[in-house]
Every structure is written in C-alpha cells, then in structure tokens.
Amino acid sequence: MAFEDVWKKISWLYYQYILVTALYMLEPWERAIFNSILISVAGMAVYTGYVFMPQHIMAILQYFEMVQ
C-alpha cells in the first residue's frame, strides 16, 4: 500500500519534470536521448565528487591549519 503511494508520488514528480523541461511535447525517442544525456552528465558529476571529495576536504582543513 505504501509502495503504491510512493509510486504515484514519483510518477507525479516525473510528470512535473516532463512539463517544465518541455519533454512532454517530444516523441519517446527524443525523451530517451535527453534523459540519457542528463543522467550521464549527472552521473559523471556524482562520480567525480565521490572520488575527489576527500582530497578536497583534507586540502581545505590543512589550509585552515585544523589538521596537519
């Protein structure tokens, strides 16, 4: 029952995304191209953040002389 509600909420959020970015008016294959480009760019950003975030945080803490 809770899964149904969550599914409906996600489906409504996807509908809003489709309306705001005007993907609602495009054909399914065009939506697939746009979504894959968006997901790959977002995925690359998350991966880069995951790999480099510890080094960035250590560099900042060393700059502020909180840790050697």
Add this chain to the structure above:
Amino acid sequence: MYCYPEDKVQHTACNGSSGLGLYSRPFIESFEETPMLVAVLTYMGYGILTIFGYLRDFLRDWKIERCHVAREREEQRDFVPLYQDFENFYTRNLYMRIRDSWNRPICSVPGAKVDLVERVSPDYNWTFDYTGKVVEGVINMGSYNYLGFAENTGYCADASAEVTMKYGVGVASTRQEMGNLDRHEEMEELVAKFLGVESAMAFGMGFATNSMNIPALTGKGCLILSDELNHASLVLGARLSGSTIRVFKHNNMQSLEKMLRDAIVHGQPRTHRPWKKILILVEGIYSMEGSIVRLPEVIALKKRYRAYLYLDEAHSIGALGPGGRGVVDYFGLDPRDVDVMMGTFTKSFGAAGGYIGGRKELLEYLRSHSHSAVYAASMSPPVVEQIIASMKCIMGEDGTTLGRDRVQQLAENTLYFRRRLTEMGFIIYGNSDSPVVPMMLYMPAKIGAFGREMLKRNIGVVVVGFPATPIIESRARFCISAAHTKDMLDTALSVISEVGDLLQVKYSRHERLIYDQIQD
C-alpha cells in the same frame, strides 16, 4: 471581494480635472507580474525545444526521417526557393507537436455545451484519423457566445427559418447593385437605434469591416494613433490606408497624450505641415488581455486635442453595460462623442458580420466610398434576421425580459467566475468586469497539456501561445456566456482547479483565502 496591493483604482489627472469626475465606478485591473523562476524555466523549455527542432530539421534534410512539410519537386531543387524553410521553424517544430488542441471539429451548435468529433493521430499530429465517435456534452468555455444567442431553437432561430423560406439563402449581388434587401434597411435602422447614433451600416464580415473601411476614412497625410495590442484587422486597415501610424502603449493615457502633443506641435515628419486628421484606434475589450479601454480619458483627450476616435467594440457590444449597449453604456457616456463606432455581430448576437455607426454624413460617405460596400456580396437573409431578432430581444422590444435577464446573468457569471479563479490562486489578467478571462500558463508544454487534460474531463477550452501572445506569456482564454448555469460554472471551476493542481499552474503570489485552504 478580493483586493490586491498593486491594483489601482484609476483616478485620472487629465488636464487638471479632478479624477473622480470622469469615472462613475471603480476601474479595477490587474496584470500580475511573471514570477522570475517561471520565466527562466519557460525560456529553458523553449531552448530545449529549439535544440530538438534543429535536430529534427537536420534529420529531415538528410532524408533520415520522412518529411511531411511542403517541398519543391526534385526537378526544381536548384531554382530560387519557393518555400521559406526557416520561417516555418516554429510551425514545424513547436506548433505541430500540440496541434490537436486547435481546429477541433464541432458537430453541434456551439452553445453552452457542444459535441466534438473524436480524432486520433498515428503520426504525432501530422495527420488525423476520425474514430467515428462523438464526444457529447463538452462544456464550452471557448466560444464567443456572451449572451447565449448561439442556439438552434427559440424565437431567433424560428424567425431566421421563416425568412429563409421567403428570401432564400444567397443574395447574388453586392449592396450597390441588386443586393439591398428591405431586411438590410430595417436591420441598419435597428442597429442605429440600439447604439444611439444617427445612422449605421452593416457589412458581411467583421474583419473586412475594419480592413476595408479605415482606408476610406484616412489616407496619406493623416496620422493614426493605434494601441499596442490592436487586432490584426485594425493593423491591416491602418497599413492599407497609407497614413503614418504611431503606436502608443497599451491603455496608457500618458503615452497617448504625449503622442498627441508631439503630433500637433511638430506636424508631419519633414515638411512640418499640420496633419490633415488624427485618428485614434482603440478597442472596447482587448480579447487577449481581458482589459477594457479607458474610454472617459480617451474622449477627454480627443476633445481637447481635436482628434477623431474609432472604437472597435467587437467583444464589448452586448457584453458590457447595464443595457448591453457596449463600453459606452458601461461608462455612462454619450454615444455622440465617439466619431466612428464599429462592432461585430459574431460575438454577442450569434450571427456574422460587422457594422459601423456614426453621424449621417459619415455613413453616406462610407456607403459610396467603402470597398466593402461596393465590391463585397451583401449579407445573407437568415443572418440578417438573426441580428434583428437578437437585437430586439436585448432591447426588450419583443415584449419579454429575456434580453435584460441575459445581460444581468452574464455580469453575475463574470464576477463569480473571476472571483473564484483568483481565489484558487491562478494568475488572471484584465479588468474585473470583462467576460474574457485569460489565465496564464507560461510554459510551452503546459499549453498542450492543459488543452488535452481539460478535454479528457469534458471541458473545451481555447489555449493561446506565440505568435498571438508574447513568447513567454502563453495563456488559456475562457469566454463566459449567459447560457452557462451556475452548476456548469461550478463543474468547470472544480475541474480547472484539479487540472491546475496536476499541472502546477497556480502561480499567483497573493495570499489565498483561508476558506479555500480549509476546503483543500
């Protein structure tokens, strides 16, 4: 009654006269500003559509995809191109994708409820197939049926049927030759009496009334001051006349006064001779904004600076004023102050055609000098009879109070509908008394989505986008009718609220009434 902080009850400061003297009732207009986030997202949406438009054009050009647009034949590829490809970019790539919201075929009389022919499209709106079914009882919020005279039963329809039996349908001539029936003369006298002018003349088409008569009134050496948002027929008539055209900001009396002063002081552009005449073109109700012209101020300006006034009452005749006599009646002014009163019979009278009313000398001149009078075929007898019957009904001359009841019903419906929509949180443009209600949608995908979702729930609406409106200000336009009962309006309002929540178009940033929040 709702009151917004930025609403201005207009007090005029025209020529030092005390403002309150010109307006006998409050003039409440609101044009809420576009929220910044919504504007940015709308531009982003159009940007994405443009990129995909370029992609699709590339695919069509390289023959990877089938092209449905008009092209030259193979043998003529090297000639000067016949079809301008880039100009149709917007039509091909944006309009076509949501084209099923427009040109919907109707198969019954467009009254308060209408029947639509159902259609589906297998190839994304390039072609349509009819399923054979009819969608019945769709509540009609799009027809210009302000007083509910678009009906196929009743006194007006019976009168038209009788006249068809007597005179036939076609007239087979122009007004000047053999097409001037006695019904035409009676109709013109009735129109003159209705408007309160000396004389009137009717033409077969409202658009042609404007575009063919303005050239007869002005010519080279005259100045036309036209409102920013005037209808295409007025713009075409002004351009065809060959006069100098200057545009003043929409409904802005300071801009109009400045232009009048400049025109009189400086005269014609190079020779500085005085202008032969100055004509101000305004409309009664502007149908895309729902705003009403500030007529008392325009008339005061016109009298002071000795200009002529051409008032196009296409949407306001029959719909405004305690007696249904239009915007002049609404403000309580004298019809003799307006030099040329033009209007159409399409909207409130359920017929077709246009009229011009004014002084007797003006109309005698137009009868012989207007292109439309000399060359166009005259109006068909059943249409003329519908005009006569509906006008008598509104004036009360047929012995019933039906006309007066309808005018009152329209005013009540308008106030109720506008109040409820603003309480729900939509951005509504225009004057609080105008029966044309534009509701802002802004984003391109929501234009198509709104039209389709409303049709799924059995309500027919008109949605408008570029180029009829500025590119980010697309809207849905509701036209209230006296034929709508309160139940129909309530059904329509609850559906609009539901679709508004689904699409998230309740953009207004004014406080909503607590009553509405409890109901949610």
